[in-house]
Amino acid sequence: MEKMVNVYFFGKKYSVPxxxxxxxxxxxxxxxxxxxxxCRHGFCGACATIYRIRGKNELKTCLACQTQVEEGxxxxxxxxxxxxxxxxxxEDLKPNQQVMMELYPEIYSCIGCNACTKACTQDLNVMQxxxxxxxxELEKCAxxxxxxxACGCCSVRxxxxxxxxxxxxxxxxxxxxxxxxxxxxxxxxxxxxxEGQYDELIExxxxxxxxxxxxxxxxxxxxx
Amino acid sequence: MFTPEMMxxxxxxxxxxxERMGMEPRRMTADExxxxxxxxxxxxxxxxxxxxxxxxxxxxxxxxxxVHMLHSNSRLLTDKVDMDKIDMDxxxxxxxxxxxxxxxxxxxxxxxxxxxxxxxxxxxxxxTMMAEGGIQAADKxxxxxxxxxxxxxxxxxxxxxxxxxxxxxxxxxxxxxxxxKLGVMFDKDKDGRMVTTHGGGTSRKRMHACKDYSGAEIxxxxxxxxxxLGIPVIEFTSAVELIRDDKGQVAGAVLLNxxxxxxxxxxxKTVIIATGGAGRMHYQGFPTxxxxxxxxxxxxxxxxxxxxxxxxxxIQYHPTGVAYPSQIYGALVTEKVRSLGxxxxxxxxxxxxxPLETRDVSAASIIRECTARGxxxxxxxxxxxxxxxxxxxxxxxxxTIEKRIPAMLRMYMNYGIDMRKLPILVYPTLHYQNGGLEIxxxxxxxxxxxxxVAGEAVGGIHGRNRLMGNSLLDIIVFGRxxxxxxxxxxxxxxxxxxxxxxxxxxxxxxxxxGIDTGDVSPLLLPKYARHER
Numbered sequence: 049m050e051k052m053v054n055v056y057f058f059g060k061k062y063s064v065p066x067x068x069x070x071x072x073x074x075x076x077x078x079x080x081x082x083x084x085x086x087c088r089h090g091f092c093g094a095c096a097t098i099y100r101i102r103g104k105n106e107l108k109t110c111l112a113c114q115t116q117v118e119e120g121x122x123x124x125x126x127x128x129x130x131x132x133x134x135x136x137x138x139e140d141l142k143p144n145q146q147v148m149m150e151l152y153p154e155i156y157s158c159i160g161c162n163a164c165t166k167a168c169t170q171d172l173n174v175m176q177x178x179x180x181x182x183x184x185e186l187e188k189c190a191x192x193x194x195x196x197x198a199c200g201c202c203s204v205r206x207x208x209x210x211x212x213x214x215x216x217x218x219x220x221x222x223x224x225x226x227x228x229x230x231x232x233x234x235x236x237x238x239x240x241x242x243e244g245q246y247d248e249l250i251e252x253x254x255x256x257x258x259x260x261x262x263x264x265x266x267x268x269x270x271x272x
Numbered sequence: 273m274f275t276p277e278m279m280x281x282x283x284x285x286x287x288x289x290x291e292r293m294g295m296e297p298r299r300m301t302a303d304e305x306x307x308x309x310x311x312x313x314x315x316x317x318x319x320x321x322x323x324x325x326x327x328x329x330x331x332x333x334x335x336x337x338x339v340h341m342l343h344s345n346s347r348l349l350t351d352k353v354d355m356d357k358i359d360m361d362x363x364x365x366x367x368x369x370x371x372x373x374x375x376x377x378x379x380x381x382x383x384x385x386x387x388x389x390x391x392x393x394x395x396x397x398x399x400t401m402m403a404e405g406g407i408q409a410a411d412k413x414x415x416x417x418x419x420x421x422x423x424x425x426x427x428x429x430x431x432x433x434x435x436x437x438x439x440x441x442x443x444x445x446x447x448x449x450x451x452x453k454l455g456v457m458f459d460k461d462k463d464g465r466m467v468t469t470h471g472g473g474t475s476r477k478r479m480h481a482c483k484d485y486s487g488a489e490i491x492x493x494x495x496x497x498x499x500x501l502g503i504p505v506i507e508f509t510s511a512v513e514l515i516r517d518d519k520g521q522v523a524g525a526v527l528l529n530x531x532x533x534x535x536x537x538x539x540x541k542t543v544i545i546a547t548g549g550a551g552r553m554h555y556q557g558f559p560t561x562x563x564x565x566x567x568x569x570x571x572x573x574x575x576x577x578x579x580x581x582x583x584x585x586x587i588q589y590h591p592t593g594v595a596y597p598s599q600i601y602g603a604l605v606t607e608k609v610r611s612l613g614x615x616x617x618x619x620x621x622x623x624x625x626x627p628l629e630t631r632d633v634s635a636a637s638i639i640r641e642c643t644a645r646g647x648x649x650x651x652x653x654x655x656x657x658x659x660x661x662x663x664x665x666x667x668x669x670x671x672t673i674e675k676r677i678p679a680m681l682r683m684y685m686n687y688g689i690d691m692r693k694l695p696i697l698v699y700p701t702l703h704y705q706n707g708g709l710e711i712x713x714x715x716x717x718x719x720x721x722x723x724x725v726a727g728e729a730v731g732g733i734h735g736r737n738r739l740m741g742n743s744l745l746d747i748i749v750f751g752r753x754x755x756x757x758x759x760x761x762x763x764x765x766x767x768x769x770x771x772x773x774x775x776x777x778x779x780x781x782x783x784x785x786g787i788d789t790g791d792v793s794p795l796l797l798p799k800y801a802r803h804e805r
Contacts (some may be wrong), residue, residue: 069599075800082508082530082797086397087563089603090683091488094397114686116599135500138455170682190457195485195678198492217496220489221455228457229464237411237445249418250442254434265426266302270475271414 053119056102070097070112070123083127090114093199093213096126096169109167109201129200131211136218143226145184152215155182157208164202164212170195174202174212181215187227189219273688278596278697281649284621285658285695292615293666297626305633312636312643314700315586315736320556326781328580328719335555338584341572344793345782346775348513353526353535355515355770360506362388363762364755365524365540367511367570370398371487371744372727373546374494375751376758381501383759389503390527390538392510392565392796396495399549399562399704399728400747403487404606404679405471406479407451407748408741409444412468415476417441424742427473427630428706428735431583435713436733440742440749447748448480456493457482459676469611471740472591473630479741484606484677487744509536510569510796513775514543514577514723517768522577522723524770530796539770541762542722544754545570549705549728552798555587558702559602569794570729574709576778579717582731583707588738591616591634593701595649595656597687602701607631607740608677609659613667617658617695618647624657632737635700642699649697656697665692706738707731715754722765726754 051066057074064073071085086094095112102120112125134151141147148155155178164174173192180189193216202212240246256264274282300308310316322339324332334342364380366373369391380387389395410420420441425432448466452458459467459481468477482489498505508530515537517523524539547570551562560566575581592605610616610627616634618624618641625637638657642648648655664672673681673692684691708731711717715724727747734742782788 067598072599072800076802078801078803080797080799080801081564082393085564086393087402089402089561089563089600091485091679092394092397092401092563094394114600114683133496133499135502137500138497194457194483194489195682197488217492220457221493221496223455224457224493225453225455228460229462231411231452231458231460231464231466233413233465234409234411234445234449234452238449241417241442241445246417246442249416250421250438253418253421254438258430261422261425261430262302265422265430268419268422268426268475271470271477 053117055117056122058124059122064117066117068117070115070117071095073117084112084125088113091197093197096129096199096201097123098126099123109169111169111199126200126204129204131200131203131214133211133214138221138225141222143186143222147222148181148184148215151218152181154208154210155215158182158210159208161207163205163207167201167205169199169201170197172196177216178210178212181219186219187223189216190223193219274694278649281619282694285617285660288621289660289663292623293663297623299626300629300633308636308640309632312640313632314556314558314589317556321585325785325787327575328578329584332585334584335587337553337555338550338568340789340791341568341793341795342575343782343787344789344791345779346513346576347792348526348772348775349779351535353537355537355772357537358539359536360388360538362386362538362540364542364544364758365390365538366544366546367525368546368548368727369395369505370546370548370727371400371491371494371747372751373544374498375748376544376546376726376755377503378494378497378501379752379755380759381503383756385759385762387503389498389505390509390511391505391507392530394507395498395505396491397563397565398491399566400487400744401491402561402563402604403744404484404604405608405611406481406486406741407448407744408471408474408478408739409448409480409745410441410476410478411445411448411466412476412478415478417444419476420444420478423473423475424734424739427739428737431735433732439713439753440733440746443749444745447745450752451490451493451748454493454497456490459483469608470628471607471611472628472634473739479611481608484608484679490744511573512794513772514573515770515772516577516774517770519768520720521765521768522720523767539767541765541767542724542758544724544726544758545574545709545729546727546751547729551702553795555702558589558700559593560702561590561593561602561604562702565797567795567798568705569796570725571708572794574717574725577774578719579723580710580719581707582710583736584731586706586736587702588631588704588706589635589700590703591631591638591700592659592698595654595697595699596651598652599687600683601653603683604701604703605659605680605696605698606677609661609664609680612664612672612676614663615660617660619649620647630737630739638700651697654699656699658695659698660695661691662693662695704728704738704743706734706736715750715757722761724754724758726750
């Protein structure tokens with residue numbers, strides 16, 4: 049007999065196998081998920097979930113697909129959260145502090161409560177990356193927020209009503225586009241291709257009979 | 273944590289580690305690979321396949337689960353939809369909100385088209401988001417698009433369509449440049465040189481990455497751009513059928529609101545199918561690394577409208593899915609783990625193969641190790657082999673795992689397994705649909721000249737196996753091209769009178785063939801809910 053635990057989905061009690069995740073436990077209980085289920089492997093942030101263990105005061109946040117059920121778990125999924133994304137034209141932006149002030153001024157209302165960091169399902173130092181954004185240290189903000197899956201749990205808990213994932217995203221795009229140095233070898237190769245330097249070579253290899261291709265492939269030199 | 277039996281085997285892995293550090297296992301010969309694939313690759317398991325009885329690929333084979341869907345009828349045979357009540361009218365309708373769909377929409381919008389994305393779940397709930405390891409492009413001095421072509425063509429068993437593969441490799445550097453300009457944070461050194469590694473079957477180090485969130489970083493950037501451009505995205509709305517017109521063109525799609533069950537009619541001058549893969553069909557009972565909505569919907573829609581499939585019988589089983597713990601069974605362990613130096617090791621601590629053979633060969637080799645050779649490690653759901661991750665720290669220095677593959681570290685740490693110190697257990701997982709709808713180099717299907725396909729729903733770009741990093745690449749290259757081509761064609765299309773005659777005709781064909789599965793297709797979502805009655 050497999051070990052079972054009692055969990056409460058939206059307050060209703062179900063007995064489910066103890067080795068399931070919250071997501072698979074909901075399916076075991078009979079739910080056909082539409083919202084609150086995306087990649088099922090911890091990359092998309094669709095399954096932001098809030099729970100409390102019976103008898104304990106602490107309110108926790110997690111990804112339903114990455115969290116195992118526990119006895120007495122009261123679970124509510126967050127099917128959608130209205131994070132506030134501002135729109136912008138990347139070409140018009142400059143990678144400086146001014147950008148954050150203009151697009152996400154509410155980050156300066158941060159009261160330093162650290163609720164965002166506590167709520168992060170990826171264990172990121174969210175308050176820190178917001179602090180970097182405030183100071184215009186975009187590269188640091190980008191690096192610190194890199195593993196964000198935009199589940200929105202931080203924003204749910206924020207008294208200053210900051211949309212943290214959107215701030216991190218802007219910092220990363222600015223870093224990728226403007227701050228990281230240009231890849232000259234890439235620029236050069238794109239130019240070479242546009243100039244037609246590979247046109248003849250590629251046509252030639254496309255025409256080769258399969259036997260010749262097999263020979264070429266099987267004897268090709270592999271970079272160490 | 274691992275069981276005591278597993279820990280016994282870990283000791284053997286640790287005992288041979290030092291000796292293995294200094295050696296590179298031999299690569300298999302072409303003949304050895306062929307024999308291995310025939311004996312152990314799931315694509316060769318005849319009993320798992322069935323003949324397609326109707327339609328353009330009649331007489332050919334596919335996995336039973338796909339054939340079942342192809343042999344099922346449309347929802348719209350019984351659910352009647354009024355074609356005269358048009359809910360949306362656009363130039364370009366993009367079906368699917370993954371990397372290909374988003375790229376297509378961005379380019380169509382930039383070309384001045386009125387474009388709309390419809391997607392079954394949310395934009396970004398797609399296999400793109402889950403791609404970890406990287407994206408290929410021949411942009412280093414010792415590399416060239418021709419070398420990339422050779423690697424991909426050989427890795428795909430010389431079956432790729434040259435006109436498609438040419439575009440993939442020739443447009444790869446520009447795809448990377450486009451992403452970089454959108455703000456994708458590629459791994460670079462301080463001088464701006466891309467940090468590139470090998471993937472299975474590559475002859476040059478051309479794998480560009482964004483740590484092990486490569487697909488996520490690309491997808492969230494594309495999504496942000498779609499939203500910045502103000503492109504309408506209709507989420508939780510699946511396409512259940514293409515609409516055609518009396519001129520033989522595609523004229524839009526019938527959509528289903530996943531939450532209310534209401535149908536909508538979308539009219540469009542051009543349609544792009546960018547519905548992605550099929551992992552959630554669980555071919556041959558395999559677990560999958562795919563997202564929740566990967567159910568081959570686009571293949572069904574296209575096929576019913578008369579578009580042929582290509583290589584529908586070939587599936588990529590990623591060699592390293594999670595074998596243990598059960599909670600993350602089938603989740604992807606990126607190939608980058610092997611690119612960074614981890615070896616595949618059996619129960620007795622033996623490195624039984626070169627870790628960077630192509631994916632089909634690696635998967636077959638792991639299956640052989642766990643079956644015929646009996647050298648797998650037993651797990652609650654089957655068996656697996658070790659992926660010796662502590663080697664990465666020994667080769668690259670302490671901290672390499674945290675820096676280069678943080679998602680993997682996090683995934684295992686959730687279950688108390690520190691992959692920096694202990695190896696992990698892996699087994700093949702259903703990862704990618706090598707085949708799909710047939711297109712020409714311009715992205716259009718060959719039978720309906722205003723219908724395009726992009727991304728994983730396409731067949732023929734890679735042949736019968738795909739190299740790591742060529743799928744993130746193809747969604748960008750073919751997604752962008754499809755968007756541009758669809759916008760241009762939309763200017764010329766004169767819409768005719770819409771109908772669903774092809775649905776009725778398909779039903780007639782099924783009936784004549786004596787087929788009645790009692791089911792409807794496409795599947796839309798896998799049936800995971802357990803019901804006691």
